[in-house]
Amino acid sequence: xxxxxxxxxxxxxVAHAVADAARVETLAHFRRPDLTADSKTExxxxxxxxxxxxxxxxxxxxxxxxxxxxxxxxxxxxxDGSTGLTWVIDPIDGTRGYVAGAPTWGVLIALSNxxxxxxxxxxxxxxxxxxxxxxxxAYMTGPLGERPMRVRSTRTLEEAILFTTFPEVGTPxxxxxxxxxxxxxxxxRYGTDCYAxxxxxxxxxxxxxxxxxxxxxxxxxxxxxxxxxxxxxxxEGGPAHDGGRALxxxxxxxxxxxxxxxxx
Amino acid sequence: xxxxxxxxxxxxxVAHAVADAARVETLAHFRRPDLTADSKTExxxxxxxxxxxxxxxxxxxxxxxxxxxxxxxxxxxxxDGSTGLTWVIDPIDGTRGYVAGAPTWGVLIALSNxxxxxxxxxxxxxxxxxxxxxxxxAYMTGPLGERPMRVRSTRTLEEAILFTTFPEVGTPxxxxxxxxxxxxxxxxRYGTDCYAxxxxxxxxxxxxxxxxxxxxxxxxxxxxxxxxxxxxxxxEGGPAHDGGRALxxxxxxxxxxxxxxxxx
Numbered sequence: 379x380x381x382x383x384x385x386x387x388x389x390x391x392v393a394h395a396v397a398d399a400a401r402v403e404t405l406a407h408f409r410r411p412d413l414t415a416d417s418k419t420e421x422x423x424x425x426x427x428x429x430x431x432x433x434x435x436x437x438x439x440x441x442x443x444x445x446x447x448x449x450x451x452x453x454x455x456x457x458d459g460s461t462g463l464t465w466v467i468d469p470i471d472g473t474r475g476y477v478a479g480a481p482t483w484g485v486l487i488a489l490s491n492x493x494x495x496x497x498x499x500x501x502x503x504x505x506x507x508x509x510x511x512x513x514x515x516a517y518m519t520g521p522l523g524e525r526p527m528r529v530r531s532t533r534t535l536e537e538a539i540l541f542t543t544f545p546e547v548g549t550p551x552x553x554x555x556x557x558x559x560x561x562x563x564x565x566x567r568y569g570t571d572c573y574a575x576x577x578x579x580x581x582x583x584x585x586x587x588x589x590x591x592x593x594x595x596x597x598x599x600x601x602x603x604x605x606x607x608x609x610x611x612x613x614e615g616g617p618a619h620d621g622g623r624a625l626x627x628x629x630x631x632x633x634x635x636x637x638x639x640x641x642x
Numbered sequence: 643x644x645x646x647x648x649x650x651x652x653x654x655x656v657a658h659a660v661a662d663a664a665r666v667e668t669l670a671h672f673r674r675p676d677l678t679a680d681s682k683t684e685x686x687x688x689x690x691x692x693x694x695x696x697x698x699x700x701x702x703x704x705x706x707x708x709x710x711x712x713x714x715x716x717x718x719x720x721x722d723g724s725t726g727l728t729w730v731i732d733p734i735d736g737t738r739g740y741v742a743g744a745p746t747w748g749v750l751i752a753l754s755n756x757x758x759x760x761x762x763x764x765x766x767x768x769x770x771x772x773x774x775x776x777x778x779x780a781y782m783t784g785p786l787g788e789r790p791m792r793v794r795s796t797r798t799l800e801e802a803i804l805f806t807t808f809p810e811v812g813t814p815x816x817x818x819x820x821x822x823x824x825x826x827x828x829x830x831r832y833g834t835d836c837y838a839x840x841x842x843x844x845x846x847x848x849x850x851x852x853x854x855x856x857x858x859x860x861x862x863x864x865x866x867x868x869x870x871x872x873x874x875x876x877x878e879g880g881p882a883h884d885g886g887r888a889l890x891x892x893x894x895x896x897x898x899x900x901x902x903x904x905x906x
């Protein structure tokens with residue numbers, strides 16, 4: 379094992395330990411009748427004790443095992459590191475789904491450098507599924523066991539299954555761009571939060587289009603999808619890791635067709 | 643144990659055996675890359691080998707253990723029985739979600755008489771969750787163990803979490819009726835198929851509103867929700883077991899508010 383391989387193996391092990399810590403905290407509150415959801419904004423945006431508790435537990439693992447790395451998370455202040463590596467974490471992506479008892483929220487963990495994510499995990503604690511990968515191999519574990527992940531080979535919109543979380547997607551203009559693609563797709567489904575990216579990496583879904591993302595919403599999906607052979611960019615075709623509007627596709631050909639329709 | 647209790651226990655055991663048989667067949671094909679989906683109609687309505695295989699397996703259990711009961715299923719012809727009891731079954735409710743790899747499709751099994759469903763099961767084989775109940779007690783088993791189910795006590799739309807499968811719901815008029823309720827609800831989510839009814843019975847969701855249902859789509863949800871203390875009717879406030887348009891609510895008060903808005 380080279381030095382680089384050994385370092386990646388250690389970083390990967392830390393990422394899984396962070397995911398394990400979040401699993402305990404998120405499951406401790408999931409579907410509990412006494413779960414309270416404070417509102418962060420005017421719209422209903424629940425921040426639960428589970429979000430806060432899980433991010434705290436994730437940061438404790440990082441503080442113990444990677445004290446010199448940076449941390450960018452949803453709930454607490456940014457930590458600047460000295461290694462050039464940053465852990466980009468979201469304790470519960472899909473808090474609305476979480477408070478409604480749906481099983482498609484996830485814990486997101488990415489290890490990123492200045493160029494973007496290197497390794498990522500999308501974890502679904504309730505189902506017991508973990509989708510992970512980077513930089514060039516992706517795997518999943520879950521109820522049916524462990525297996526490598528590979529995106530599908532879909533190259534046309536007419537064959538494509540498209541997912542997003544909210545039908546309105548974002549602004550009216552963003553929604554219209556999305557629906558230009560949806561009108562051509564074989565099937566459009568809603569409501570899955572980060573789980574849609576995991577399904578794309580695992581070869582079940584062909585396109586995910588979203589807007590209004592934060593960086594911590596998209597780093598882990600980028601890592602996992604790229605490692606499984608897929609493409610993720612923003613709606614201009616550039617890097618998506620700053621958040622905002624994301625287009626994930628199973629193949630470059632499909633990505634190009636969707637990008638052209640979005641911008642038509 | 644009275645004779646009636648013993649008969650209900652036997653019928654319940656048969657229902658679980660039917661669900662077990664469907665679990666094997668549906669999981670044998672779920673997320674398999676070679677899954678093919680024929681189109682039943684002009685729109686994309688996949689009928690997979692899993693649907694057909696699961697219904698066949700379910701009917702074999704019924705033929706062996708309840709040969710004199712009727713069967714109404716999605717894939718095969720109706721069987722008229724002589725007992726006054728009919729098994730109303732849907733091997734995969736949410737085939738579109740199934741072919742996309744989502745974990746919110748379900749196997750639906752209801753035991754019904756002329757007045758409607760008596761006992762029902764909503765099973766999610768991949769997660770390993772089973773929601774079941776009737777006539778007056780409801781339970782669920784899953785990753786977090788077994789527990790009784792009880793609907794929430796939500797009495798206002800402003801506190802209500804609302805689910806449906808497709809944002810368009812049904813016809814434009816049906817969609818408009820739905821969105822009058824959605825505009826008042828605390829949170830609206832999409833894409834869950836029968837899983838939304840299970841979440842309502844389990845006390846996580848307050849309203850489910852759908853249109854265009856077949857009888858086999860709604861018998862099992864009616865049984866489970868009523869057993870957990872909730873209310874299910876059609877959009878006129880009458881019995882919903884003939885299919886069509888369904889309104890499920892956690893409380894009679896919430897049901898009345900939603901029904902009034904639908905018909906306003």
